[in-house]
Amino acid sequence: MLQKLSKKCMIETHRMLKGNLMKDTLLDNLNEKQLEAVTTTEGYVRVIAGAGSGKTKALTHRYAYLVREAGISPANILCITFTNKAANEMKKRIKYLLGEEFDTSFVATLHSYCTRILREDIGKLFYPESFIVLDTADQKRILEEVYEEFNISMDTATFQFMIDKIRYYKNLITYMDFIAVPKEDIGKYEAKTLEEAIILRYIQKQKKYFGLDFFDLINFVIYLFRKHGDVLDKWQKRMHYVLVDEFQDITVKEFKLIRQLTEINKNWFVVGDPDQNIYEWRGSNMQVLLEFDQKMEPCKTIFLNENYRSTPQILNAANSLIEKNKNRIKKDLYTKKEDGALPEHFHSKDENEEINFIVKTIQAHTEKGGNYKDIAVLYRSNFVSRFIEQGFLKANIPYLVYGGVGVYDRMEIKDVLSYLRMIAFGDDLSFLRIVNMPKRKIGKTKLVFLKQKSEAENISYYEAMKRYIHEPVFKGCGGADFIQVIERLKLDAEELPVSELLQKLLIDSGYEPYIRESGDMDRLDNISELLRSIVISETEYGEFLPLITFLQDVSLNRDLDIEDKQDCVKIMTIHTAKGLEFDTVVLAGANERTLPSIRALEERQEDALEEERRLCFVAVTRAKKKLYITESEGFGIKGYTKVPSRFVFDIGDESILRTGSISDELKEEYRFQVGAVRVPGVANYAVGSQVKHKVFGEGMVEEIDEETKTYMIRFMIGIKPISFHYSGLSQVF
DNA sequence: ATTTTCGAGATTTTT
């Protein structure tokens, strides 16, 4: 028996080596259209594909096909994903197709590619040769400093406004002429308006901090290519194939950059879904996808409309929602999947009721043997997660927050990374974050003192502190110790790997004891988790991973690869969920002013509203088997009374089951009746639902038999089979 | 006089 098995294994291995098995998995699982997309290796190919139609699969398989069947080196393929999470997912699939040892480091976001390009040649631009990538928090901090100098107060709206302005200015080539000059020449540029003055100051400051923001990463590369033909030449010659995922989210600028990169060898393969463009606010323009065939001729366009993900019921809801968008190319998804339960719209009187419903639904699911990890709770804005987390903590439901305010935005991780940045750059941003962490009795007064000195002598806060540490103001504080620790760590940084440096730093700076004393074990766990991920990236990098390289990558790749191994409910924003799929999806907080967001409503522009609807569409189409949309009354942002999102009514009554309790005022206003919709032949209630039967009283759905269209419901008197068609059932809460 | 602590209120989305 054992011998037989091992012989079989040998044959398998042999087939694998010959490439047969690879070829099978590579092409056999594809439908006709996907196959066409994958195997068209020359020229321009555009795939317009609906949600769940396997567009990323087509892209991944084409990548593998190019490498395996056409023998192209991965270094010659520019494979661009939209997020790091997507890149990681794709890497996994490529490794599955091409073998674990296959080098997938060439699958990345455009921003990561740009960082690589800049790392090699930024020295040509009169910019500090080492740079850090500024994230939004850094940007905000810099802008706040600038606003303080100009004596203007800054709120979130102003911040967003200025970010848009900065993007606008940074799109002008004159800006690059300005920023790329040697530091000392910066003063000779004069601002004509206040707005310009603020932006110039912002640029000066970011340069002082060795920072490049996300706009710069793209702009610098474009500028570098423009000024230095040899650099452009080098990269152009390298790129023979370009594959771009989520092409509907690309900006015109990014498109031009990619076009420049592939000017010599023009083989494009782009996939996208116009209905899933949810990044217009960030400059993305789906016209790039729509007009691709006119700009890049001759272009082969392949449509993928069969959905392999969701039940017909979920797809119906999604279709009826998205068809309310006027500015749209009609494209109806279909599926051959088996019928499932109707999506459910649960309306509740307040937030407690809403979170209780979610908790109950999840508990019912797991009591029946289901896993937590098959469930995702999605929401429009991060603040919604707070209610959900609180509810889950109370009910002891394990959960993981993905993206956004996830692992890398935790306070302790930011602190620790700031320490590392402090060692590498000594910049003010890091200094301000950690100088009093742990408490060193360095507060406002001392910082004001340092600020004056640093401005007067054009040095950093840290240098100023070193220079004036013996002044009376610093008497009795931990400043001297701090300097000593940092100086010693700076020396260590040259020899020690990042992981060891970090461990030393945690002890020497007193940060770890400080966290330990605060009694928060989660924070220590998070730090160990970071440490673990550093060790992994060190191993992957092969040679000695320089601290600066690590820091550049870490601010781009903020995706700690959370494994599916842990059985946790996944919690994330809709934006983060894009490209993912889950058995059960709960879309929480589906209220006006949250989804659509209050900003989109204030803009009063149809475009903004349509983007919000697409966002809702993305959320709905993440679900494979069961979809819940929940919302509640009560007091919302700025004291408004919360009302259900218009989008839950965009989904036709025949496509969604409306449940929950509703107050009389709202009932009058909205005229939707809870529990009014019944579609015969389809299970309206999920397993675990509490229901009321006209004759048998209250009970719980134990089983659903799709074949005989029957529920098995446990009542006081025992288990009874009840037909889907029976109209005497109603939901109980 | 200065720093620390504690409670209250507010929050779009991300590379």
Added chain:
DNA sequence: TCTCGAAAAT
């Protein structure tokens, strides 16, 4: 979670 302001602590 983050920030702000007032009160408490050094």
